[in-house]
Amino acid sequence: MTGLDTDHRCVLSVGNLSVGFSDREKQIRPILRNIDFRIHAGETVGIVGESGSGKSTFALAMMGYLKAGLHRVDGRVTVNGCDMFVALPQALERIRGRQVALVPQNPAQALTPSLTIGAHIREALRLHSDLVGEAIDRRAIELLAQVRLPHPDILLARYPHELSGGQQQRVAIAMALAGAPDILVLDEPTTGLDVTTQAHILMLLRELARERSMAMIYVSHDLGAIAQVAERIVVMYAGEIVLDGPTRSVLRSPHHPYAKGLLASIPRFSAASRPLPLHGRPPAPGQAGSACGFVGRCPLETEQCRTQRPDFVALSANEASRCHHISRLAEWPETRKTEAVLRDHGAAQEILKIDALSVTYARPSLIDQIRGRPSRAPKTVDDITLSLRRGEALGLVGESGSGKSTILKALAGLVPMEAQQAVLDGSQDLTRRLELRRPEELRRVQIIFQNPDESLNPRQTIFDILAQPLMLYFGLTGSDLRARCEALLEQVRLGAHYLDRFPGQLSGGEKQRVAIARAFAAEPDLVLCDEITSALDVSVQAAVLDLIETLRREKNTTIVFVSHDLAVVRSVADKIAVLYQGRLCEMGPVADVYASPSHPYTQALLGATLEPDPDLHPTLLALDVTEAGPPPKGCVFQNRCHKKLSGRCDEEIPAWALSDMQHQTRCHLIA
Amino acid sequence: MIVLSRLPSWQRRSRLIGLISDLISRPSGAVGLFLICLHLGLAIGGPWIAPYDFKAISTKALLQGPSLAHLLGTDHLGRDILSRTLLGGREAILVTSLATPLAMMWGGLVGIYFGLVGGRVDDVLMRVVDAFLSLPWILKMLVIIVTFGTGIGILIPTLAFFYGIPVIRVARAATHDVVARDFIQAAKARGHRTLTIIWREIMPNVRDALLVEGAMRWSWMLLAFSSLSFLGFGVSPPNPDWGLMISDARGFMSFAPVGVIAPVIALSTLIIGINLTADALAKALGLDRTQKAPV
Numbered sequence: 001m002t003g004l005d006t007d008h009r010c011v012l013s014v015g016n017l018s019v020g021f022s023d024r025e026k027q028i029r030p031i032l033r034n035i036d037f038r039i040h041a042g043e044t045v046g047i048v049g050e051s052g053s054g055k056s057t058f059a060l061a062m063m064g065y066l067k068a069g070l071h072r073v074d075g076r077v078t079v080n081g082c083d084m085f086v087a088l089p090q091a092l093e094r095i096r097g098r099q100v101a102l103v104p105q106n107p108a109q110a111l112t113p114s115l116t117i118g119a120h121i122r123e124a125l126r127l128h129s130d131l132v133g134e135a136i137d138r139r140a141i142e143l144l145a146q147v148r149l150p151h152p153d154i155l156l157a158r159y160p161h162e163l164s165g166g167q168q169q170r171v172a173i174a175m176a177l178a179g180a181p182d183i184l185v186l187d188e189p190t191t192g193l194d195v196t197t198q199a200h201i202l203m204l205l206r207e208l209a210r211e212r213s214m215a216m217i218y219v220s221h222d223l224g225a226i227a228q229v230a231e232r233i234v235v236m237y238a239g240e241i242v243l244d245g246p247t248r249s250v251l252r253s254p255h256h257p258y259a260k261g262l263l264a265s266i267p268r269f270s271a272a273s274r275p276l277p278l279h280g281r282p283p284a285p286g287q288a289g290s291a292c293g294f295v296g297r298c299p300l301e302t303e304q305c306r307t308q309r310p311d312f313v314a315l316s317a318n319e320a321s322r323c324h325h326i327s328r329l330a331e332w333p334e335t336r337k338t339e340a341v342l343r344d345h346g347a348a349q350e351i352l353k354i355d356a357l358s359v360t361y362a363r364p365s366l367i368d369q370i371r372g373r374p375s376r377a378p379k380t381v382d383d384i385t386l387s388l389r390r391g392e393a394l395g396l397v398g399e400s401g402s403g404k405s406t407i408l409k410a411l412a413g414l415v416p417m418e419a420q421q422a423v424l425d426g427s428q429d430l431t432r433r434l435e436l437r438r439p440e441e442l443r444r445v446q447i448i449f450q451n452p453d454e455s456l457n458p459r460q461t462i463f464d465i466l467a468q469p470l471m472l473y474f475g476l477t478g479s480d481l482r483a484r485c486e487a488l489l490e491q492v493r494l495g496a497h498y499l500d501r502f503p504g505q506l507s508g509g510e511k512q513r514v515a516i517a518r519a520f521a522a523e524p525d526l527v528l529c530d531e532i533t534s535a536l537d538v539s540v541q542a543a544v545l546d547l548i549e550t551l552r553r554e555k556n557t558t559i560v561f562v563s564h565d566l567a568v569v570r571s572v573a574d575k576i577a578v579l580y581q582g583r584l585c586e587m588g589p590v591a592d593v594y595a596s597p598s599h600p601y602t603q604a605l606l607g608a609t610l611e612p613d614p615d616l617h618p619t620l621l622a623l624d625v626t627e628a629g630p631p632p633k634g635c636v637f638q639n640r641c642h643k644k645l646s647g648r649c650d651e652e653i654p655a656w657a658l659s660d661m662q663h664q665t666r667c668h669l670i671a
Numbered sequence: 672m673i674v675l676s677r678l679p680s681w682q683r684r685s686r687l688i689g690l691i692s693d694l695i696s697r698p699s700g701a702v703g704l705f706l707i708c709l710h711l712g713l714a715i716g717g718p719w720i721a722p723y724d725f726k727a728i729s730t731k732a733l734l735q736g737p738s739l740a741h742l743l744g745t746d747h748l749g750r751d752i753l754s755r756t757l758l759g760g761r762e763a764i765l766v767t768s769l770a771t772p773l774a775m776m777w778g779g780l781v782g783i784y785f786g787l788v789g790g791r792v793d794d795v796l797m798r799v800v801d802a803f804l805s806l807p808w809i810l811k812m813l814v815i816i817v818t819f820g821t822g823i824g825i826l827i828p829t830l831a832f833f834y835g836i837p838v839i840r841v842a843r844a845a846t847h848d849v850v851a852r853d854f855i856q857a858a859k860a861r862g863h864r865t866l867t868i869i870w871r872e873i874m875p876n877v878r879d880a881l882l883v884e885g886a887m888r889w890s891w892m893l894l895a896f897s898s899l900s901f902l903g904f905g906v907s908p909p910n911p912d913w914g915l916m917i918s919d920a921r922g923f924m925s926f927a928p929v930g931v932i933a934p935v936i937a938l939s940t941l942i943i944g945i946n947l948t949a950d951a952l953a954k955a956l957g958l959d960r961t962q963k964a965p966v
Contacts, residue, residue: 414856434862442860446861447860451853454852454854455852457872459875518857
């Protein structure tokens with residue numbers, strides 16, 4: 001693709017690199033094992049792997065850097081002919097920044113809050129270029145313009161907190177470009193950014209790589225993002241490279257069981273099917289032994305896999321894989337469930353009815369308080385009207401700050417809300433604060449949080465955790481209690497032997513299962529899921545989605561599922577509601593909304609969603625700006641809309657328009 | 672404690688044993704625990720070990736230097752310094768080891784409550800705590816002791832009260848770290864009572880911090896008790912006490928220094944022992960930030 005300006009000079013090569021740490025018994029525990037890797041000038045390579053696969057360690061090792069406690073066991077990293085682990089500090093100083101540069105994961109943490117953007121970039125230029133005096137300032141402005149930041153001259157005087165996440169990431173990229181490096185290493189550069197922002201950053205990276213014929217190494221857990229930028233994909237698992245090949249080949253016909261399983265576990269936004277989970281868990285970092293790392297999770301496993309670690313074998317000129325059974329990959333079970341997840345709840349009784357719900361975090365000024373008037377600041381969440389039937393699942397989507405979690409917390413009673421009506425099952429008033437709800441009412445609404453590390457008490461055993469709702473709502477004690485806890489664990493596919501463990505002894509997916517079991521222990525009518533899979537790895541995420549779906553079907557529970565990931569929502573929800581700045585934009589059956597989004601914001605969101613497919617590219621519709629709050633009047637999306645009608649959209653709030661029976665949109669363009 | 676008691680017995684034991692063996696494996700923990708045990712042993716077994724009666728006055732041997740008869744010499748009334756030093760920690764250790772858990776309990780619970788509930792009550796009461804902390808402790812205690820007397824029955828609650836106030840701050844700060852986490856939100860959303868949340872959700876998470884804090888409080892309380900005795904408000908003569916002994920012997924320090932040095936060494940070894948143990952405990956529990964141990 002960018003072959004025009006690619007000369008076939010190898011700029012960075014990693015030969016048989018092994019990195020490890022010494023444990024208490026002074027045994028070396030490997031984090032990276034026998035890594036072989038080369039990248040040519042102008043090439044873009046994606047390194048994909050789940051948490052603990054060693055991808056970040058690998059990215060840092062390419063800079064000649066290892067985290068404290070890690071040491072190189074074997075092998076070498078060569079940048080333009082210089083061995084990074086042997087080079088003197090002075091030599092490394094010249095290589096880092098000028099030949100290899102790193103863009104760290106979290107720009108908010110990588111930028112010093114007390115220094116201006118200008119100070120950051122000037123420092124990078126002083127260290128990594130030979131410019132002096134005014135040339136530095138000129139170059140700083142050029143660099144900011146190069147990463148497509150508006151008004152670079154004004155931006156130089158700004159502080160990091162005045163910029164949005166996407167802008168901060170652009171500044172971090174500009175700093176890395178200061179030394180005009182040959183190789184740019186990006187460690188999860190778009191993780192934590194909103195989908196629309198992510199799509200813009202990826203486009204920028206693609207253009208930069210083309211303009212500067214720079215080699216780019218893009219490290220990420222997100223195959224969707226990698227598919228957009230990389231020409232070649234390297235798949236890492238348990239500290240090894242298990243597959244290395246051209247993007248198209250890796251995504252279309254992966255020659256490794258793990259890559260195949262990983263691809264099958266990614267929810268697709270283009271297909272209404274549930275992803276297939278990968279069972280089991282990868283070996284803990286440093287625990288991989290002499291067997292194949294994928295043992296225990298692989299359907300093609302044989303005795304040979306358990307005793308002999310496969311070699312990294314070239315399959316063709318540009319593809320290599322680490323598996324004993326590449327020839328048997330055709331035997332892999334059917335990769336996707338084709339059944340549609342559509343269900344008909346038309347006849348079911350309406351269980352949740354919300355009319356004009358609003359939440360405000362702003363406290364009224366003193367004068368307003370005295371006069372008993374509410375705050376005049378725009379409400380955080382306003383005018384939310386929706387209804388759900390028993391057994392239905394509603395997906396609540398929107399970017400960060402759109403108020404999705406606030407709505408959930410309001411329904412759970414954790415945040416005070418106002419509403420004309422918020423009724424559960426015809427009788428229970430949800431506007432009542434937590435303290436005023438009766439135990440029976442509390443039982444019926446349960447919430448599952450995003451991160452199980454936070455939502456499970458680290459000092460309670462799994463038994464203690466599950467016992468809390470059972471003792472509170474059902475008064476269970478003694479052997480009844482224990483038996484019920486065991487049954488709950490069975491329900492979430494965990495054995496009874498987990499009861500006496502602490503959350504710290506469980507993997508991320510197992511912890512989230514416990515959190516789900518705790519919520520369903522109360523036998524609730526309404527379960528609120530707050531981004532419950534976003535802290536999990538993809539291969540685990542599929543299993544958790546599967547579990548939620550099964551429990552919902554078995555217990556006929558109603559679910560409100562909040563997520564920023566549209567593909568995830570598609571695989572679990574019946575109905576979808578799109579939120580922007582705390583206001584609903586569009587609502588309707590999942591299939592309809594995904595097939596024909598009518599609100600410009602929904603179109604922008606769907607357009608920016610990435611698929612692990614080299615042929616599907618995001619379409620960038622909305623402007624990449626971050627708003628601090630909703631506009632004082634008019635349509636909430638007016639500032640970012642590409643179809644804004646001035647005089648109309650900035651004056652009046654659009655009314656709901658029905659495009660068919662249930663699909664409704666709030667936009668002047670429709671009405 | 673609630674969590675420990677709910678574990679199967681083998682696991683409960685192994686966690687305690689694990690903690691103790693971790694303590695002993697650290698040099699500071701081993702030395703600290705040895706010093707504490709030594710002093711506890713002496714406090715309990717003192718009357719049987721001491722070569723003389725601590726009250727026995729000998730007018731023939733006043734302010735003598737160390738000799739075979741009196742290994743550490745005698746004081747201004749001719750009493751055996753060794754015997755008095757061996758017994759001098761009894762009352763201090765008894766009073767402080769009862770007052771410390773009391774202080775931790777009331778200070779800890781109040782601190783956790785403030786940290787959890789927050790709001791106006793917290794704002795106002797924390798200013799009261801600040802006001803208390805800004806007064807010199809010795810002044811506050813002297814007021815109580817002068818008013819009510821110096822018996823153990825007065826000293827223990829007084830020490831427990833005043834030393835519980837700074838604990839409020841520590842417990843409140845530790846609670847603030849926990850309260851922000853989702854499992855507290857989850858417990859609130861389930862509708863648990865505040866007391867249940869304190870006891871089941873917060874307590875196990877702040878217990879370690881309070882344990883380490885308690886060890887430090889104990890050593891400060893010992894110093895405070897000895898200071899009171901030094902000023903004549905702690906142990907009443909003729910009962911031996913380190914603070915009192917230092918006070919009595921300081922006039923003769925130039926020609927009979929052992930009378931001051933012996934109780935000073937006794938008191939400081941105990942305090943150093945407690946501090947070393949607290950230090951090792953913090954590291955063993957992973958509370959030491961410099962070690963970057965996971966908490």
